[in-house]
Every structure is written in C-alpha cells, then in structure tokens.
Amino acid sequence: DVKVTQSSRYLVKRTGEKVFLECVQDMDHENMFWYRQDPGLGLRLIYFSYDVKMKEKGDIPEGYSVSREKKERFSLILESASTNQTSMYLCASRSGQAYNEQFFGPGTRLTVL
Amino acid sequence: AQTVTQSQPEMSVQEAETVTLSCTYDTSESDYYLFWYKQPPSRQMILVIRQEAYKQQNATENRFSVNFQKAAKSFSLKISDSQLGDAAMYFCAYRSIGNQFYFGTGTSLTVIP
Numbered sequence: 001d002v003k004v005t006q007s008s009r010y011l012v013k014r015t016g017e018k019v020f021l022e023c024v025q026d027m028d029h030e031n032m033f034w035y036r037q038d039p040g041l042g043l044r045l046i047y048f049s050y051d052v053k054m055k056e057k058g059d060i061p062e063g064y065s066v067s068r069e070k071k072e073r074f075s076l077i078l079e080s081a082s083t084n085q086t087s088m089y090l091c092a093s094r095s096g097q098a099y100n101e102q103f104f105g106p107g108t109r110l111t112v113l
Numbered sequence: 114a115q116t117v118t119q120s121q122p123e124m125s126v127q128e129a130e131t132v133t134l135s136c137t138y139d140t141s142e143s144d145y146y147l148f149w150y151k152q153p154p155s156r157q158m159i160l161v162i163r164q165e166a167y168k169q170q171n172a173t174e175n176r177f178s179v180n181f182q183k184a185a186k187s188f189s190l191k192i193s194d195s196q197l198g199d200a201a202m203y204f205c206a207y208r209s210i211g212n213q214f215y216f217g218t219g220t221s222l223t224v225i226p
Contacts, residue, residue, distance in 0.1 A: 042119075
C-alpha cells in the first residue's frame with residue numbers, strides 16, 4: 001500500500017514563527033502536492049512538484065514556499081506564520097500515470113496564535 | 114482554472130437506502146479525469162471511484178457508481194445500500210491535463226441508523 005506520512009498531526013505555533021511541514025511518500029511517486037483544507041472552501045492547492053527540485057505554484061501560494069530535495073520528501077514552509085494560516089494541511093502524492101489518483105497523508109492541523 | 118461545484122453541503126440517508134451526491138464542473142478541455150474521494154472523520158482521504166472523460170460507460174465500484182454526463186458537465190455519485198461506515202465528507206475532484214487537481218467544497222454525508 002502507498003503510504004504518505006506527515007510529520008505532525010497537530011501543531012501550534014506563534015505568529016511570526018517559521019514553520020516546516022514535512023511529507024514523505026514511500027512509493028517513488030514523481031508528483032507531490034500541498035493543499036490546505038478549510039470548512040466551506042474544500043481543498044485548495046498551495047504548491048505541487050513533479051520532480052526533485054521542481055515546483056509549481058498552485059492557487060494560493062502567497063505566504064508559503066516549498067522544498068523538494070529528495071524524491072520522497074516534500075516540505076511546506078511558512079516563512080512567517082500568520083493567524084490566517086491556521087488550517088488543515090494535506091499532502092498528497094501520485095505517480096506520473098494519467099489515470100492514477102492522488103494518495104493523501106493524514107493531515108496536519110496547524111494553529112497559529 | 115477549472116471549477117468544481119458541489120451544491121449540497123450536507124446530505125443524510127437512512128441506513129440501507131440509496132443516496133446521490135451531486136457534482137458539476139466547468140472546463141474547456143475534452144479529455145480529463147474525475148474522482149470522488151471520501152474523508153471519514155479524523156481519517157485520511159481515500160479514493161472512492163474514478164471516471165475517464167473519454168469513456169462513456171459509467172464507473173462502478175461495488176455499492177458506489179457514478180452518473181457521468183459529459184455534455185452537462187455533471188458527475189454525481191450514487192451510494193447504494195448505505196452503511197454506517199459511509200458517513201464522511203465526500204469530495205468531487207477534476208484532474209486537468211496540466212496535472213492539477215481541482216476539488217469541490219465537499220458534501221458531508223450522515224447515515225441514520
């Protein structure tokens with residue numbers, strides 16, 4: 001089974017802190033994604049990566065950056081956390097085959113105080 | 114960008130009955146993929162069913178089936194013989210040729226014993 005893991009289930013940070021969210025997948029998938037999930041807004045794409053060291057902006061990249069130094073790991077970085085970044089963050093991965101779905105991690109619920 | 118609309122924020126169904134969740138999307142692409150995902154409370158998002166746009170036949174997976182109407186840009190999910198374990202948030206998703214996934218805002222399904 002594909003496994004996508006995220007470094008924390010719950011995280012509490014202070015405004016202005018630098019925050020790292022880590023995601024690791026074990027199926028050698030080329031593509032990895034970061035979403036935020038908010039009630040009534042569904043999932044919104046922050047960034048995605050289709051290869052090591054490659055990244056593409058999604059719909060809401062402002063305030064975020066990403067890093068993909070190894071194929072299995074995709075990190076989301078909040079350079080200076082703000083209260084409006086309090087949310088559930090979901091990581092996903094998928095292979096390059098067109099038919100294939102995304103596999104999701106368990107999510108990180110981030111609270112910024 | 115493509116948009117995905119789920120017009121039913123909440124739905125309920127009696128156990129053993131059938132329920133249909135609606136999804137419409139907007140696109141100018143001719144080839145794409147559509148997915149339904151299930152997110153149980155506090156659990157990981159998992160794939161329920163997928164449909165390729167070039168296939169006219171509706172996809173089925175056991176008790177789950179779709180009604181795909183390409184011209185109407187409609188992709189509804191039918192759950193037959195509903196079970197308590199079907200209670201979850203359901204997301205409709207569209208995958209573009211550009212590798213991005215677009216998600217609807219979700220439908221929260223309650224199953225009444």
